[in-house]
Amino acid sequence: MTTPEGGTTAAPGEVRADRPAPPRKDAAARPLRRGPADPVRTLMHHHQELCARAVDALEIAAGLEAHGVTDRTAARFRHRDVFSLAEELYARVPRAAADAAPAAAPYQEAAPARRSRTVCGALQLLPGAVCVAAVAALASVTGATPAVRTAVGASGLVLLALAVRLGVRSGPLRLRHGTGPRTAGLWVGWTAGYAVYGDWLLGQLLAGGPDLPHAAPRAAVAPAVALAFALVPAAGCAHWFTVRGRRVLAASRGLEELAARVRPLLLAVTLLFLAALAALLLGAEAVLGRGDVSTPVAAAALGVLLFLARLLAVHGFPEAAAAGLASAAALEALALALVLIARLPGLPPLGVPVEALTTAVGPAAVPAVACTAAALGLLVHGLRALTGACAHWPAPSGRPEAHRP
Known part of the structure; x- marks a missing residue:
């Protein structure tokens, strides 16, 4: 429609192309989202099994650090460090159902623990005892033939290797x-x-x-x-x-x-x-x-x-x-x-x-x-x-x- 001044007006119900459309009410009320509202949720899904089976937050922190998560990475999830991030994951992820064995009485657990430490100590002393025995055996066959001395020495080396293997397969060296x-x-x-x-x-x-x-x-x-x-x-x-x-x-x-x-x-x-x-x-x-x-x-x-x-x-x-x-x-x-x-x-x-x-x-x-x-x-x-x-x-x-x- 042409106006007396030479301009044009829009017909009823017509939207002019040179004028932007009015914003919708629900779009104006909704804030702009620059990232996920819950950034930790993605990490929860990615490490679901680790978080569900962890016994405490420290285990989750160790697992996250093993997968390359550092304090700088934790800052992107709005946490000051890996440990703080692990605490939130431990609190939010439900624990996996496990067939927990009934707790034994303290006096029932102490004896096996002591026996285990005693066995480990004996196994760690075994290489030294075997080495001393091998040295004594070699000294006793000094005047024997070279074949006998070689056989005694080889036997001592084999026994010593087995003793060392037993010693490192138990205890703190395992x-x-x-x-x-x-x-x-x-x-x-x-x-x-x-x-x-x-x-x-x-x-x-x-x-x-x-x-x-x-x-x-x-x-x-x-x-x-x-x-x-x-x-x-x-x-x-x-x-x-x-x-x-x-x-x-x-x-x-x-x-x-x-x-x-x-x-x-x-x-x-x-x-x-x-x-x-x-x-x-x-x-x-x-x-x-x-x-x-x-x-x-x-x-x-x-x-x-x-x-x-x-x-x-x-x-x-x-x-x-x-x-x-x-x-x-x-x-x-x-x-x-x-x-x-x-x-x-x-x-x-x-x-x-x-x-x-x-x-x-x-x-x-x-x-x-x-x-x-x-x-x-x-x-x-x-x-x-x-x-x-x-x-x-x-x-x-x-x-x-x-x-x-």
């Missing part, structure tokens, strides 16, 4: 996250075998030998006995670290606070085990005879390496533990290989570093350097890996190693 890499046992066997026979073998190679099959291997008896008995302080230190770690986890209110409290614990437990191992080495040398000056240092480095590797494996990082043991074994094997390669024409300079180190310090300097370097690497990795909540819970959901940097 793995809680599967069995770990299958090659870990190979690296443990190599490093332990080198600690017993490596110095003799390296000395023979540097002298142009060994004259096989007439050469009789000479074992380092004192370090072997001390390392066999070191399973007892290793179990005690691992138990102390586990208990203290869980207490720190319960008292911490954030991942940064948890990390700051766990790092001194790891350093303290490492020094504690080193002190106990040094006492065992000095005692074994006083009873069985003193060897090379660098031999106790190499044995102490190997003991700390094995302890840190087992501690990492127990708390969910078996791959890192196997890598540390493999690096030490590789360095020891490289030293032996360089001495052999140096015998080839034109390649004698390759054996000069090993020969110079052995001449200056002794044959035990090679395992001392290899095990110390690997142990320091595992300690540095542990100061980062063992600071998460997932490393201090008995059975977190998911593999911690897959989610830690």
Whole structure:
């Protein structure tokens, strides 16, 4: 419709195209939504099984941290840290129905617990007892034929390996996250075998030998006995670290606070085990005879390496533990290989570093350097890996190693 001024007006019921349509009443009353009204609900559905089967909020926090949830991630869900987020999830998700066994009386539970601790202690002492028995058996057949001595020594090694396996499969040294890499046992066997026979073998190679099959291997008896008995302080230190770690986890209110409290614990437990191992080495040398000056240092480095590797494996990082043991074994094997390669024409300079180190310090300097370097690497990795909540819970959901940097 045309107006007298030349403009146009809209007919009744007609909406003009150059003028916006009036807003609807319900659209004006509804606020703009910039995100989900309940941001935690998505996380509840994603971790439904973890939250439903958790016994407390700490288990949920460990599971969330194992799946990569950090304090920064929790802030996106309107929580100050992972622990606060876990508390809300624990409060909102109903517990899964479980066939709970009737609680036993305290006096009925105390006796099995004491028996279990007694059995674990006996199994941890078993490697030391077997090692002493093997040394005594070898000493008793000194005048026998080489075949008899070889048979007695091989039998002692097999029994010692079985005793060690029994000792680490129970108590604080038992793995809680599967069995770990299958090659870990190979690296443990190599490093332990080198600690017993490596110095003799390296000395023979540097002298142009060994004259096989007439050469009789000479074992380092004192370090072997001390390392066999070191399973007892290793179990005690691992138990102390586990208990203290869980207490720190319960008292911490954030991942940064948890990390700051766990790092001194790891350093303290490492020094504690080193002190106990040094006492065992000095005692074994006083009873069985003193060897090379660098031999106790190499044995102490190997003991700390094995302890840190087992501690990492127990708390969910078996791959890192196997890598540390493999690096030490590789360095020891490289030293032996360089001495052999140096015998080839034109390649004698390759054996000069090993020969110079052995001449200056002794044959035990090679395992001392290899095990110390690997142990320091595992300690540095542990100061980062063992600071998460997932490393201090008995059975977190998911593999911690897959989610830690």
